Amino acid sequence: MxxxxxxxxxxxxxxxxxxxxxxxxxxxxxxSKREQEAEEKAATILKNAEIQxxxxxxxxxxxxxxxxxxxxxxxxxxxxxxKNILLQNENKLKQREQQLNQMLEQNKRRETELEQQRNTxxxxxxxxxxxxxxxxxxxxxxxxxxxxxxxxxxxxxxxxAEQAREQxxxxxxxxxxxxxxSYVKNIVEEAKLTATKExxxxxxxxxxxxxxxxxxxxxxxxxxxESDDIKGKVIGREGRNIRALExxxxxxxxxxxxxxxxIISGFDPVRREIARLSLHRLVQDGRIHPARIEEVxxxxxxxxxxxxxxxxxxxxxxxxxxxxxxxxxxxxGRMRFRSSYGQNLxxxxxxxxxxxxxxxxxxxxxxxxxxxxxxxxxxxxVWHEEAELPHAILGMEMAKKYKEHPEVCNAIGAHHDEIExxxxxxxxxQVCDAISGSRPGARREMMESYIKRLKELEELAMxxxxxxxxxxxxxxxxxxxxxxxxxxxxDRANALSxxxxxxxxxxxxxxxxxxxxxxxxxRSVAYAK
Numbered sequence: 001m002x003x004x005x006x007x008x009x010x011x012x013x014x015x016x017x018x019x020x021x022x023x024x025x026x027x028x029x030x031x032s033k034r035e036q037e038a039e040e041k042a043a044t045i046l047k048n049a050e051i052q053x054x055x056x057x058x059x060x061x062x063x064x065x066x067x068x069x070x071x072x073x074x075x076x077x078x079x080x081x082x083k084n085i086l087l088q089n090e091n092k093l094k095q096r097e098q099q100l101n102q103m104l105e106q107n108k109r110r111e112t113e114l115e116q117q118r119n120t121x122x123x124x125x126x127x128x129x130x131x132x133x134x135x136x137x138x139x140x141x142x143x144x145x146x147x148x149x150x151x152x153x154x155x156x157x158x159x160x161a162e163q164a165r166e167q168x169x170x171x172x173x174x175x176x177x178x179x180x181x182s183y184v185k186n187i188v189e190e191a192k193l194t195a196t197k198e199x200x201x202x203x204x205x206x207x208x209x210x211x212x213x214x215x216x217x218x219x220x221x222x223x224x225x226e227s228d229d230i231k232g233k234v235i236g237r238e239g240r241n242i243r244a245l246e247x248x249x250x251x252x253x254x255x256x257x258x259x260x261x262x263i264i265s266g267f268d269p270v271r272r273e274i275a276r277l278s279l280h281r282l283v284q285d286g287r288i289h290p291a292r293i294e295e296v297x298x299x300x301x302x303x304x305x306x307x308x309x310x311x312x313x314x315x316x317x318x319x320x321x322x323x324x325x326x327x328x329x330x331x332x333g334r335m336r337f338r339s340s341y342g343q344n345l346x347x348x349x350x351x352x353x354x355x356x357x358x359x360x361x362x363x364x365x366x367x368x369x370x371x372x373x374x375x376x377x378x379x380x381x382v383w384h385e386e387a388e389l390p391h392a393i394l395g396m397e398m399a400k401k402y403k404e405h406p407e408v409c410n411a412i413g414a415h416h417d418e419i420e421x422x423x424x425x426x427x428x429x430q431v432c433d434a435i436s437g438s439r440p441g442a443r444r445e446m447m448e449s450y451i452k453r454l455k456e457l458e459e460l461a462m463x464x465x466x467x468x469x470x471x472x473x474x475x476x477x478x479x480x481x482x483x484x485x486x487x488x489x490x491d492r493a494n495a496l497s498x499x500x501x502x503x504x505x506x507x508x509x510x511x512x513x514x515x516x517x518x519x520x521x522x523r524s525v526a527y528a529k
Contacts, residue, residue, distance in 0.1 A: 309330050356373060374429055
């Protein structure tokens with residue numbers, strides 16, 4: 001048993017020794033393998049590092065070469081610039097030297113000329129001195145002869161020279177007083193003859209100035225802006241935007257030093273309203289150029305026509321008038337933008353309609369027909385085409401055309417006694433029209449004649465062949481005529497402005513002068529499909 005124990009112990013020890021030996025061998029191999037792998041990895045890292053270092057070295061060399069080339073290029077450029085500057089300075093110095101040489105030569109010539117002039121002046125002075133001596137001798141001789149003549153005259157007249165002078169002065173004084181009194185008498189008589197004429201001239205000039213102030217007051221709209229920077233956009237490059245806006249709307253746009261405001265001037269309130277709304281849209285949009293201006297003006301004109309219809313419908317609804325023809329409703333809306341002797345035509349017609357209804361009701365007549373006739377009595381003033389008929393007759397014809405009641409038609413035609421009154425409503429309309437227009441401050445006669453003159457001015461120019469549009473601006477002092485470029489040449493445009501001006505001189509009466517401007521614009525339009 002003891003032997004087996006020791007044998008087992010010896011076996012275990014031997015196995016342990018063998019295990020330790022094998023373990024050490026295995027560990028040694030593992031360590032050797034790791035060491036080899038580490039060496040290989042280190043060699044790989046070293047090789048990669050060498051490759052990267054070589055790459056970095058090459059990049060640094062390339063960067064250095066590029067930097068060198070760049071510095072060389074800059075140096076050469078700088079050198080060339082300095083060289084050019086030196087050459088320019090050298091040329092300037094040469095030019096200055098030449099100029100100085102020329103100036104020196106000119107100075108030498110001038111000195112020579114001055115020397116010659118000095119010699120000539122000396123000769124002239126010597127000659128003048130000689131002439132002066134001769135003149136002094138002659139004067140002394142003339143004085144002696146004059147003294148001898150005076151002595152002879154005194155002996156002949158038995159008067160001294162002083163006494164003769166006093167007698168001559170008295171005679172001249174009496175003659176001057178006589179002539180002066182005759183001149184004063186003539187002046188007084190002429191003043192009496194021309195006093196009435198001059199007084200009339202003063203009164204007329206005063207009336208004209210007052211009329212001009214009223215015209216400006218009624219023919220100007222103010223468009224308010226947020227800042228004065230917008231004025232530059234409205235004017236545009238070289239004024240093309242403002243010219244396009246004036247040509248499209250037929251008004252005058254005044255951009256001056258008035259803070260935060262643009263003035264719109266024109267006798268036609270519809271044109272002024274179109275221009276004002278167009279400016280508002282353009283300023284809000286921010287895109288202001290001629291093509292956009294024409295587009296916005298066309299849209300605004302269409303919107304104004306729609307607004308006219310809306311105003312007409314609202315007016316007839318407010319007055320309780322039913323069954324009115326759509327064209328008549330549109331004309332009632334147009335009254336909003338027309339005036340009669342400075343009084344708004346729509347407001348005037350509404351007043352007349354209400355007065356007619358009240359008066360007819362008091363008299364026991366048909367108040368609805370009277371109100372209808374009162375609203376339509378001035379409808380002839382807003383007819384879009386100019387006619388030779390009076391506005392009362394024109395309004396009556398329009399009412400007949402759109403099937404209005406005969407009593408209404410007669411009241412419209414007879415409210416200025418153009419035709420005979422056949423109904424009781426007619427005198428009511430006439431009286432109410434006078435009542436509305438006779439209110440203090442309601443009307444200004446000069447305003448109506450002023451607008452009539454401007455319309456006649458535009459109509460006169462429209463009668464010429466080739467004229468497409470015509471606008472009177474600047475209170476009638478300028479007439480702008482748009483012509484068709486296909487039918488009117490540049491030479492014909494020049495002749496046309498002269499012909500229009502001559503016709504205005506022959507057929508119209510106006511204060512001051514009228515500038516006629518003919519505008520011919522050629523446009524070529526094509527569409528890409």
